[in-house]
Amino acid sequence: MGDEKLSYKQIDRSKIYLVTGVAGFIGFFLSKKLLEHGCKVIGIDNMNDYYDVKLKHTRLDQLKLLEKFSFIKGDISEKALITKLFEEYKPNIVVNLAAQAGVRYSLENPEVYIQSNIIGFFNILEACRHNPVDHLLYASSSSVYGANKKVPFEETDFVDNPISLYAATKKSNELMAHTYSHLYKIPATGLRFFTVYGPMGRPDMAYFNFADKHFAGEAIRIFNNGNFEQDLYRDFTYIDDIVEVIMRILNNPPDDLVPQRVFNIGNNSPQKLMTFITTLEKALSKAVGREIIFEKLFEPLKDGDVPATYASTQKIQEAVGFQPSTSIEDGLQKFADWYVKSRKLV
Known part of the structure; x- marks a missing residue:
């Protein structure tokens, strides 16, 4: 299938789009793109304090400036709320991005992962049923x-x-979606995201945390024990590429023969963590107009961390003609420029 046939520019503006986690990183940028294309978007978010709520409010305030946007503050784990939302707004397309994120946080606060990622997703599936x-x-x-x-x-x-546990909840989501698709013919698509980054991103992500640490006068912590021969690899995926591919998939559900499918959404170009850090230092240096070198502390790999992520994107390319186009240099420069401006560092 070619690009032209499945271009997101042919997005169906007659549909009602429900985006959960609308004040989150991906939820915000996806909703913004939909609204800019004249679509009606219903957004829900519990606005929790997993990271700085001010950033979530900043994103939400931008969406509220756009026409055809409605916001509900609430949690997808509240079944009565989700049931009422579906009955009132009757969404045609649902994008469930609400979840408790973070691998390390799941070691300290497992309950919230079950509440949001399992019970919350169950409520979404029941509502779709x-x-x-x-x-x-x-x-x-x-x-x-x-x-x-x-x-x-x-x-x-x-x-x-x-x-x-975070990974286990996401695998559970795929199994739950498979079951509901099989039993109730719900066309469902799972998106396996690979390390999403960019401006207005999540402060708990490494690149954002590294910038925060440096400008606070602190060392950054690198969990590879200083072993550069066996460095960590990550498939970093820029937010614009993420939104582009979701826009292409939205109005292209799976067919009746295979009602549930899963796609890798990655960059197909893994980078060494140390290369990523060097590139971030250069981007911040350019943004502030002086050389930035992080002070670094090397520590062992943490429980739950994986040594490498590397997405094959052949399946998504065949399905919607998509290939990521943002290099790590361009993506990190856009983040650095936004970061320096938003923090008023120059």
Whole structure:
């Protein structure tokens, strides 16, 4: 299938789009793009304080300036609320991005992962069952591949050995979606995101945290024990590429023969963590007009972390003609420029 046929520019403006986690990183940029294309977007978010709520409010305030946007403050784990939302707004396309994120945080606060990622997603599935939708898209994660050594990761790989509770909840989402699709004919697409980054991103992500640490006069912590021969690899994926591919998938649900499918959404170009850090230092240096070198502390790999992520993107390319186009240099420069401006560092 070619680009022209499946271009997101042919997005269906007659549909109603429900985006959960609308004040989150991906939720915000996706909703903004939909609204700019004249679509009606219903957004829900519980505005929790997992990271700085001010950033979530900043994103939300931008969406409220656009026409055809409605916001509900609430949690997808509240079944009565979700049931009422579906009955009132009757969404045609549902994009479930609401979830408790973070691998390390799941070691300290496991309950919130069950509440949001399992119970919350169950409520979304039940709502889609009783209020039929044209397409349900939901966020999975590259973490489902666990410590798989075969690279690049392909959607057909064995993913039954998660090494964090976060990964286990995302694998559970895929199984739940498969079951509901089979039983109730819900067209569903799971999106295995690979390390999404960019301006207005999540402060708990490494690149954002590194910038915060440096400008606070603190060392950054690198969890590879200083072993540069066996450095960590990550498939960093820029936010614009993420939104582009979701826009192409929205109105292209799976067919009746295979009502549930999963795609890797990655850059297909893994970078050494140390290369990523050097590139970030250069980007921040350019943004502030002086050389930036992080002070670095090397520590062992943490429980739940994986040594490498590397997405095969052949399946998504075949489905919607998509290939990521943002280099790590361009993506980090855009983040650095936004970061320096938003923090008023120059």
